[in-house]
Amino acid sequence: MAERERSLRTEGVVLRHSDWGEADRLVILFTREQGKLRAVVKGARKLHSRKAGHMEPFTRVSLMLARGRDFWIVTQAETVDAYLPLREDLVRTASAAYVVELLDRFTYEEGQNLGLYQLLVESLHRLSSVDAPQTVLRFYDLRLLDLLGFRPELYECVRCRQPIQDEDQFFSPQQGGALCPRCGRLEPGLWPLSRRALKMLRFYQRSTYAQVRSAAFSAASHAEMEGVMQAYFTYLLERTLNTPGFLRTVRRGA
Amino acid sequence: MPLLPEPISDLIHAFQRLPGIGPKTAARLAFYLLRADSDIPEQLAQALLQLKSATSLCPQCFNITLSSRELCEICADPRRDADSLCVVEDPLDVLVLEQTGAFQGRYHVLHGVLSPVEGIGPDKLKIQPLVERVRGGGIREVIIATNPSMEGDATAGYLRQQLAPLGVRLTRLARGLPVGSDLEYADQNTLLRALAGRQEL
Ligand SMILES: [Zn+2]
Ligand SMILES: [Zn+2]
Numbered sequence: 373m374a375e376r377e378r379s380l381r382t383e384g385v386v387l388r389h390s391d392w393g394e395a396d397r398l399v400i401l402f403t404r405e406q407g408k409l410r411a412v413v414k415g416a417r418k419l420h421s422r423k424a425g426h427m428e429p430f431t432r433v434s435l436m437l438a439r440g441r442d443f444w445i446v447t448q449a450e451t452v453d454a455y456l457p458l459r460e461d462l463v464r465t466a467s468a469a470y471v472v473e474l475l476d477r478f479t480y481e482e483g484q485n486l487g488l489y490q491l492l493v494e495s496l497h498r499l500s501s502v503d504a505p506q507t508v509l510r511f512y513d514l515r516l517l518d519l520l521g522f523r524p525e526l527y528e529c530v531r532c533r534q535p536i537q538d539e540d541q542f543f544s545p546q547q548g549g550a551l552c553p554r555c556g557r558l559e560p561g562l563w564p565l566s567r568r569a570l571k572m573l574r575f576y577q578r579s580t581y582a583q584v585r586s587a588a589f590s591a592a593s594h595a596e597m598e599g600v601m602q603a604y605f606t607y608l609l610e611r612t613l614n615t616p617g618f619l620r621t622v623r624r625g626a
Numbered sequence: 627m628p629l630l631p632e633p634i635s636d637l638i639h640a641f642q643r644l645p646g647i648g649p650k651t652a653a654r655l656a657f658y659l660l661r662a663d664s665d666i667p668e669q670l671a672q673a674l675l676q677l678k679s680a681t682s683l684c685p686q687c688f689n690i691t692l693s694s695r696e697l698c699e700i701c702a703d704p705r706r707d708a709d710s711l712c713v714v715e716d717p718l719d720v721l722v723l724e725q726t727g728a729f730q731g732r733y734h735v736l737h738g739v740l741s742p743v744e745g746i747g748p749d750k751l752k753i754q755p756l757v758e759r760v761r762g763g764g765i766r767e768v769i770i771a772t773n774p775s776m777e778g779d780a781t782a783g784y785l786r787q788q789l790a791p792l793g794v795r796l797t798r799l800a801r802g803l804p805v806g807s808d809l810e811y812a813d814q815n816t817l818l819r820a821l822a823g824r825q826e827l
Pocket of ligand 2: 684685686687688689697698699700701702
């Protein structure tokens, strides 16, 4: 679309960054207008850089980009929201890292996706509030799967297609959904899925954020849902994620 | 660049693996050394060989020191305050702080920062030895001098988690507006923290 344009005014979130050359930084952005893209911030590592502070990871920023030879070059940057509370609390920082890692791993530099952008910005905003980080993350998991086309099947058995009854089930990351106890016994490598955790998954799948925010689930159900989601993501991405382990480490110390 | 003799193309490839050096710079450096007086490449080769073999990490602060030493010069210096410890990301930070001459205590080098997104967790840094060093006693204040960045903040937060129960005073380098900067261009993060760290005039 804007592929050949020389400059681009956009808004985006800084997902990650790495050092580039002597004093520059390469940032991976998720933008509202063009989805994921890479851009260089010239002189970002110098003390007097006017842009560096606006280009920290997890910052929502309004940008002016110019097309360079290999990447976009950031010519102007101004913070829209730095999500400061998120930087003051280690569990919230680690949770934001989880949000960003999943989005980064699931997307290519392939153009606009407003739904994903919206979900990213809302999730960072929620993590900056007083809301429980795990509620924000589990809601994010299911919305992300919806937007990517991997919505888990929770109402009929993915093997025999019979309706799922109110009892303990299994979850199959490979088939992306619940298996009834009869089918589950026939297949190796499944995740046990208790009634309570299934109920929680369904609730999160069909509810709005306002609804999940005011619902209470036990720590055990949260832990179980988290395990199932991670197994599913690991299968879909064909790799383990960096951030869940980090999140567990900092939660222990909190 | 076709058909370069191997010794030259090998050197070009070696240079290219260094940070911030592209193919053009690598080629320029290689040809410079080729034409230079022989003492320049010889001195360079000597220095490179010594770099790894003659240096090691100080077992107490993990700063880089001569492998012939038991402790680094700072740790071994009895005039340095033993009760205040400055925690930095890299050996270069020690150098910069030492140049100011303002800090009289000792250091602890983490060799990196936590980076949740890149998967750099506490086990990849010299954090556990720091906790043990503080637990060993004799340290009154730990000054955390990680960079004012997301990763630096996360590292400081984790160190607070680990060290606060040990009953030492924990401080962090003040952060604010760099000298010569302009308020107009400051980001929220910097401004708010500069405001929080304001001082009596
Ligand atoms: Zn079935
Ligand atoms: Zn030392």
